[in-house]
Amino acid sequence: AQSVTQPDIHITVSEGASLELRCNYSYGATPYLFWYVQSPGQGLQLLLKYFSGDTLVQGIKGFEAEFKRSQSSFNLRKPSVHWSDAAEYFCAVAPRGGGNKLTFGTGTQLKVEL
């Protein structure tokens, strides 16, 4: 069965420090890959997505993610975190040709210390 694993439930970083959030997936074939962010009381906002091509994907708000097929991973990174980045981050996958159905990980809560 397909699954998405985000091994870090909580992460705390200092403002200005770099950030990496981990995501691993288990799927029959390489799925479409996504990162969403959810601020308190807000809906999910798409940060970036990987469909094919360049394995380093640039997104909004200065985020990027790298797809590594050999590791079944799609980790999210940001070189310098801002206090406004504090939120919950979700990795998600969708099957190719599979009707747009998203399967989400359990999320990583990011806290930013000033």
Place this chain on the structure above:
Amino acid sequence: EAGVAQSPRYKIIEKRQSVAFWCNPISGHATLYWYQQILGQGPKLLIQFQNNGVVDDSQLPKDRFSAERLKGVDSTLKIQPAKLEDSAVYLCASSLARGTGAQETQYFGPGTRLLVL
């Protein structure tokens, strides 16, 4: 461009009562999704509509949950009767659905937070 609208934003009910949530997708979006997000978990798809037809309701607890999208625009999700474990955030999302089979970005509303006592 207006986003996905949901109401109410918060609802508190007693167990065994009924409740309904409303969603208005982005104008022109043919596909509409309802997700359930339990505290500490990622969103889980309950039901997906393409226009007013159901595409996927495999994870909808049909003994108590129902959803409709009669005119292919707004949608209502109902729970009757509610259980304690239904306490969650219910998210609505929509996507354009160009019919090409390609993956499409889903745009999410702010959600309805339900507490069942």
